[in-house]
Amino acid sequence: MHYCGDFRTSYEKDIEVLQTPTAKIGVVSFLLFLLIWPYLVKGEYLWIVMQILIATVGAVGLNILTGFTGQISLGQGAFLGVGAYTTAYITAKMGLSFWVGVPAAGIVTALTGMVFGIPSLRLKGLYLAIATLASQFILEWIFLRWEPVTGGSYGIVIQRPSLGGFVFDSDRSYYYLVLAITAGMVLFAVNLVRTKTGRAFMAVRDHYISAEIMGINIFRYRILSFGISSFYAGVAGALYGHSLKFVSSEQFNIEVSIVYLAMIIIGGLGSILGSIYGAVFMILLPKLLTVFTTKLSTVWPDASQITSSIEHGIFGLIIVLFLIFEPDGVAHRWKMIKAYWKLYPFSY
């Protein structure tokens, strides 16, 4: 949104990603903060931020599909799994390096996503949501049963990557690797939504019949959207697998898909920044809930048996309350707050 007094004098200025000095300072200082974070904290806190960065990749991918193209996917968890298993197979069983494994994970997942996206030619909205739900269950079943490749219920142990002689063995070094990949992928997504492809996605989302009339090949862009989104999911899954050094089927169940959908809804559909807010919120929430339930079980000892149920319940309640009271997500609310102060005290 552009306000009075916000002048541009050249096209270069008009197409900048960060248009105001405040935004530039904000992003740069945020990146600096992420860079020095591993030297400020240790252990758990570093781990949490690393998981947030990985989740950001997955959430941005899902937002491209659901937020920008309007295709609801309940299969993001399984697509993360496809990525993780691909890199696990390539690095642990074929003996190739991480630098082959992660791009391959992205590509294999993109292809898988495109196959499961084929029904989107004829289906939309609810039907597509159900089709992707089915893909979640089918893929989950394959993870568990295709033992020669996935290791079945034992899973696969994988290693952290190495480059030249250097091994990204510590969480700190792996954190920097994840940060670099995440930053690159977020930047790509920010630019993608401003290109012809991104605008076509939004046209398909807003009114696909009009989009088709204007010469946008709906099927092509829907499949492309599935492909890009699944590529992100695959990379996120691969990074997640290497961070845990272990891949097994229960890490990628339907709950993961729900968490990712919750991320983009709470963060804001159709907003890259919103995906980041959502990832932060959804990764921190379980940690906070664990703190809460451990406190609770000291007061009410019976609760210790069912802590995970209580956590799930509160998690569900937060989703419900968010949707009722803040249906457009955090990114939208933040925009409103900014707009309010920008025009203060003459907000008309």
Place this chain on the structure above:
Amino acid sequence: MTTQYLLQLFISGLVIGSIYSAVALGFVIIYKATRVVNFAQGEFLMVGAYICYAFLVQMHVPFWAALALTILFQIVLAVVIERLILRPMIGEPIISIIMVTIGLSLVLRSLVAMVWKTDILVYEPKLFPQETVSMAGVPVSLEFIWCFILSMVLLAVFSVFFKYSKEGVAMRAAAFNQQVAQSMGISVKMIFALSWIISAVVSGIGGVLIGNINGISNSLYHFGLKVFPATILGGLDSILGAALGGIIIGILENLSDGLFKAYLDLSGVKEVAPFVVLVVILMIKPYGLFGTKEIERV
């Protein structure tokens, strides 16, 4: 592999399928009237089973009274959920509605686990006689037969209700066109509440029936997931389709499970077969057997 074994699989599939039908019926009623996709349908079934357990076993109420109280509870639950959670969501995009019912399902599951913990519970005394009878040379438990008969009665009652009663006709009118229905003096708000009530009650009774056979546990909500293959097969907005789809899916998953186990030594096909069917149907006949086709041309 004998015909007897196949017949056994077929019959247990039929019984499980009849429960799927009841849950699918509840799902379709809500979808038809309010266009809400209820991902918490399986939780309604689970809550119904547990509430009946509470009355029957924990409070020693006779069965018929326990069932009546369960129905009453389901009605209250449905009204509360409809009024507090779904009413504010009217007009929101479909993804928000999907998400809100998923959130609701997590909350219901958690509440059940908080009250009854996570052990498997059984109804005591059993509702139905435990003897087995022989049908075409196959021993069949009387429980199964009762369960099947009761769910068929349930489906029949609601088909008649929709076809002939005043409320049923009003519900169909509201599903067809809400504005016209409203201008004809039908309270669409009432219809929304009524469809949630019917859905919760039907699923709750289904929960009581299945809980009687298999025992009740926290994994009962899995029945809700089978609603999707059943309703997609039958057509999302067809009540007859839901009934048939549920039974077909029940039989199919049992038969495929038995066959794959016997011939390919592959277990666990039960969990995935309905969803493979679902994807295939979506590819070749997306509106199912009896669903309304939506035709759009550019």
